Amino acid sequence: xxxxxxxxxxxxxxxxxxxxxxxxxxxxxxxxxxxxxxxxxxxxxxxxxxxxxxxxxxxxxxxxxxxxxxxxxxxxxxxxxxxxxxxxxxxxxxxxxxxxxxxxxxxxxxxxxxxxxxxxxxxxxxxxxxxxxxxxxxxxxxxxxxxxxxxxxxxxxxxxxxxxxxxxxxxxxxxxxxxxxxxxxxxxxxxxxxxxxxxxxxxxxxxxxxxxxxxxxxxxxxxxxxxxxxxxxxxxxxxxxxxxxxxxxxxxxxxxxxxxxxxxxxxxxxxxxxxxxxxxxxxxxxxxxxxxxxxxxxxxxxxxxxx
Amino acid sequence: xxxxxxxxxxxxxxxxxxxxxxxxxxxxxxxxxxxxxxxxxxxxxxxxxxxxxxxxxxxxxxxxxxxxxxxxxxxxxxxxxxxxxxxxxxxxxxxxxxxxxxxxxxxxxxxxxxxxxxxxxxxxxxxxxxxxxxxxxxxxxxxxxxxxxxxxxxxxxxxxxxxxxxxxxxxxxxxxxxxxxxxxxxxxxxxxxxxxxxxxxxxxxxxxxxxxxxxxxxxxxxxxxxxxxxxxxxxxxxxxxxxxxxxxxxxxxxxxxxxxxxxxxxxxxxxxxxxxxxxxxxxxxxxxxxxxxxxxxxxxxxxxxxxxxxxxxxxxxxxxxxxxxxxxxxxxxxxxxxx
Numbered sequence: 001x002x003x004x005x006x007x008x009x010x011x012x013x014x015x016x017x018x019x020x021x022x023x024x025x026x027x028x029x030x031x032x033x034x035x036x037x038x039x040x041x042x043x044x045x046x047x048x049x050x051x052x053x054x055x056x057x058x059x060x061x062x063x064x065x066x067x068x069x070x071x072x073x074x075x076x077x078x079x080x081x082x083x084x085x086x087x088x089x090x091x092x093x094x095x096x097x098x099x100x101x102x103x104x105x106x107x108x109x110x111x112x113x114x115x116x117x118x119x120x121x122x123x124x125x126x127x128x129x130x131x132x133x134x135x136x137x138x139x140x141x142x143x144x145x146x147x148x149x150x151x152x153x154x155x156x157x158x159x160x161x162x163x164x165x166x167x168x169x170x171x172x173x174x175x176x177x178x179x180x181x182x183x184x185x186x187x188x189x190x191x192x193x194x195x196x197x198x199x200x201x202x203x204x205x206x207x208x209x210x211x212x213x214x215x216x217x218x219x220x221x222x223x224x225x226x227x228x229x230x231x232x233x234x235x236x237x238x239x240x241x242x243x244x245x246x247x248x249x250x251x252x253x254x255x256x257x258x259x260x261x262x263x264x265x266x267x268x269x270x271x272x273x274x275x276x277x278x279x280x281x282x283x284x285x286x287x288x289x290x291x292x293x294x295x296x297x298x299x300x301x302x303x304x305x306x307x
Numbered sequence: 308x309x310x311x312x313x314x315x316x317x318x319x320x321x322x323x324x325x326x327x328x329x330x331x332x333x334x335x336x337x338x339x340x341x342x343x344x345x346x347x348x349x350x351x352x353x354x355x356x357x358x359x360x361x362x363x364x365x366x367x368x369x370x371x372x373x374x375x376x377x378x379x380x381x382x383x384x385x386x387x388x389x390x391x392x393x394x395x396x397x398x399x400x401x402x403x404x405x406x407x408x409x410x411x412x413x414x415x416x417x418x419x420x421x422x423x424x425x426x427x428x429x430x431x432x433x434x435x436x437x438x439x440x441x442x443x444x445x446x447x448x449x450x451x452x453x454x455x456x457x458x459x460x461x462x463x464x465x466x467x468x469x470x471x472x473x474x475x476x477x478x479x480x481x482x483x484x485x486x487x488x489x490x491x492x493x494x495x496x497x498x499x500x501x502x503x504x505x506x507x508x509x510x511x512x513x514x515x516x517x518x519x520x521x522x523x524x525x526x527x528x529x530x531x532x533x534x535x536x537x538x539x540x541x542x543x544x545x546x547x548x549x550x551x552x553x554x555x556x557x558x559x560x561x562x563x564x565x566x567x568x569x570x571x572x573x574x575x576x577x578x579x580x581x582x583x584x585x586x587x588x589x590x591x592x593x594x595x596x597x598x599x600x601x602x603x604x605x606x607x608x609x610x611x612x613x614x615x616x617x618x619x620x621x622x623x624x625x626x627x628x629x630x631x632x633x634x635x636x637x638x639x640x641x642x643x644x645x646x
Contacts, residue, residue: 024474025380041340041341041363042363043341043363043364043366043373085317086314086317086318087317087318087593087615087618088317089316089317089318090316090317090319090593090595090596091593091595091618096317098315146383146386147386148383148386148387148388149385149386149387157361157362157499158361158381158388158390158499159340159342159361159362159363159390159500160340161381161388161390163388166383168380168381170338170380170395171338171339172395172397174401175401175405177404177405177408177409177417178408178409178417180405192380194380194381194382194383194388195380195382195383196382196383196384197383218614221614222614224614225613225614225615226611226613227321227323227543227591227611227613227615227619228318228321228543228545228591228615235397236472237400237453237454237468237469237471237472237473238395238396238397238400238472238473238474239396239472239473239474239475239541242474292614293617296617296618297617299618300594300617300618
């Protein structure tokens with residue numbers, strides 16, 4: 001199949017929308033921490049003062065300018081690529097391959113030769129990018145789309161709950177397996193997003209073939225797998241980071257449809273306040289399912305032919 | 308069992324054990340948060356007519372005392388924040404790891420399983436290297452399943468993500484249950500905390516060893532989940548081997564025998580659970596994978612729909628057949644790899 005790079009002339013552009021809803025606690029850390037008194041009860045603060053100890057540090061999650069949690073596009077991109085890589089690796093190098101990009105056989109080629117070599121890279125590499133070419137999909141930061149109902153004001157009374165950031169603090173401790181007691185200095189606290197919080201997903205892709213669309217959709221459905229789900233953030237071994245993906249609309253525009261789209265947008269005139277975006281053709285649910293099915297057939301078909 | 312390049316060829320399958328668990332004894336798993344118990348008046352009422360408030364104690368009020376809460380979290384349901392009691396998967400995973408270390412790791416290598424302190428990283432790395440090089444140490448099982456975190460870098464990096472992931476389906480739904488305090492149902496005047504599990508408050512009173520009288524100020528109460536509460540433990544092992552099924556078999560037996568317990572206060576009988584016979588175990592294997600290493604296994608008659616269907620096949624592993632794989636685990640520990 002002919003592979004087309006993102007910059008090799010406009011063929012098409014797609015936008016995948018949807019939501020991710022947390023099904024277990026989520027912690028995407030920033031590497032920073034805080035022992036701000038707001039994370040502790042009055043009783044704990046008094047105890048720290050009495051014992052002349054500093055409060056422990058709480059590992060913080062990443063938040064946006066409105067102090068609401070976000071899922072960085074880099075996190076989503078990383079886990080989707082990782083999952084596809086893991087699942088497809090055994091079906092052949094044409095699907096997924098772990099490669100050393102610092103090999104001289106690649107770095108010492110001129111750019112034209114590198115471009116040709118890139119087209120022999122696996123499909124996962126081709127879609128997500130390598131040091132030699134830009135990936136064909138852009139994954140935006142997933143913004144929080146949940147606001148809690150403040151009518152009854154109960155949120156303010158919940159112990160440890162921060163209704164502004166929609167987070168609370170979990171505590172873990174390491175137990176010495178030999179002695180059965182808590183190990184000194186290994187009590188740790190971390191901020192988490194609770195289950196039930198929604199995030200808006202937006203992925204934009206350019207010059208995607210049907211197979212590549214199918215692989216992206218396969219990866220998005222990977223969040224919903226009961227068997228080997230994509231997990232986001234840390235503590236995946238303890239069940240954190242599980243989310244449910246619900247597909248929204250998928251818009252696509254090919255180079256042959258641009259004129260019709262522009263005409264339609266202009267005809268909408270002053271009534272249009274969306275820049276014509278939502279006049280783009282949409283992928284039907286049947287088409288989405290069929291693209292995933294065709295991608296799977298291609299994956300296993302390659303296996304059949306190699307046997 | 309142990310392979311530093313475990314995921315070099317991706318993930319070829321998952322061993323998926325879904326255990327339905329019932330508490331045979333009360334269960335105590337906490338998160339360090341304290342809630343408030345309120346007496347109706349200053350008389351010695353022996354805790355009759357006390358109630359509980361889901362808030363910090365007001366120190367100025369002599370009628371209020373503290374009780375350590377059970378582990379809880381929050382969830383957002385239809386825009387409303389709701390607290391719920393939970394069994395943290397980290398607690399269960401930790402108990403499984405602890406059992407594995409104590410029962411499968413040779414005594415000479417027990418120190419290896421301790422977390423590395425920064426100033427001992429080099430010593431720890433050397434110990435770990437020796438333990439991993441010797442399959443009879445038993446440490447390979449720990450490192451492979453539960454992971455290995457070390458402050459090493461470059462080619463000597465021994466850090467590895469564990470193949471075992473634990474998730475817990477929480478306590479028996481969100482139906483509100485009565486709060487029992489020494490058998491008396493509490494009025495719960497202010498209690499807006501979790502109600503998704505039956506809990507009880509138990510009293511302990513330490514006695515002085517010499518006088519045999521009560522120690523002053525030592526009487527205390529603690530909350531625990533009641534016997535009979537149920538939850539589900541889901542164990543997933545990536546890139547499974549036959550020895551992993553043997554490992555599951557051993558865990559299953561040890562849990563049901565009461566030798567492997569969860570949570571605190573196991574020394575006074577807490578934390579014993581039983582895995583119900585209706586529990587399931589499946590192997591999901593990629594179509595390209597040679598399943599013959601697992602012996603005679605059959606596709607699951609009740610196939611679960613999943614995005615990985617058509618790429619992976621689902622095989623049923625009856626719980627009763629797990630014991631047949633224990634020999635593989637034994638072979639691993641003897642250093643003779645049977646699979």
